[in-house]
Amino acid sequence: MASNLTWHEASITKHERREKQKHHSFILWFTGLSGSGKSTIANQLAKALFQKGIHTYVLDGDNIRHGLNKDLSFSDEDRKENIRRIGEVSKLFVDSGQVVITAFISPFQEDRDQVRELLDENEFVEVYIECPIDVCEERDPKGLYQKARSGEINGFTGIDAPYEPPVNPEITLNTAHKSVDECVKALITFLEKKKWV
Known part of the structure; x- marks a missing residue:
């Protein structure tokens, strides 16, 4: 980091933005x-929260790689950088008073923990979208598992x-057994119990 940088405090605080919203x-x-x-769950949840007057935004793995992170590969090093950047962007959304829902494989616990450390207490909820790999392969919405099995894609999670x-997510949703609607309801119940929405 350059030594001639100075952090400028915002004229509107995070607390003030939360009060306004x-x-x-x-x-x-x-x-997952x-x-x-x-x-799928992230977007359905965002819609449900939006209808309740909650300011939300979804950051999706594929969408981010079309723009902000289009310069990154799928090497371990670039995957870590992908998550680091998303963590920083997500923190900006939190500072702006919004709820950000991220949908990234984010395969490494260390990377997810580093994002958590960027934030204050009660600002990061790890949601494990649990699903056995055989069910994921059966769904294979993008045809990626088939390509990985045939050797067309290397380094596929x-x-x-x-x-x-x-290791210790705040909430686990098993999508082999729960529908999208059930998952969204479970998340809203979780957030209502916390009095966050």
Whole structure:
């Protein structure tokens, strides 16, 4: 980092933004294998919260790689950088008083923990979208598992690259047994109990 940088404090605080918007701001960090349902649940939840007057935004893994992170590969090093950047962007959303819902495989616990450390207490919720790999492969909405099995894609999470399930997530949703609607309801109940929405 350059030594001639100075941090400028915002004229409007995070607390003031939350008061104006009448809700808490935080990250719901969805992690899970490709095909587990992260993006689908994230977008349905965002819609449900939006209808309740909650300011939300979804950051989706594929969408981010079309722009902000289009310069990154899928090497372990670039995957870490991908998550680091998303963590910083997510923190900005939290500071702006919004609820940010992220949908990233984010295979490494260390990277998810580093994002958590960027935030204040009660601003990061790790949501494990749990789904057995055979069910994810059966769904294979993007045809990626088939390509990975045939050798067209190397370093694919769950096939020839590791995935580290969360050690102690705030909430786990098993999408092999729960519908999208059931998952969204469970998340809203979780947030209402915390009085965040």
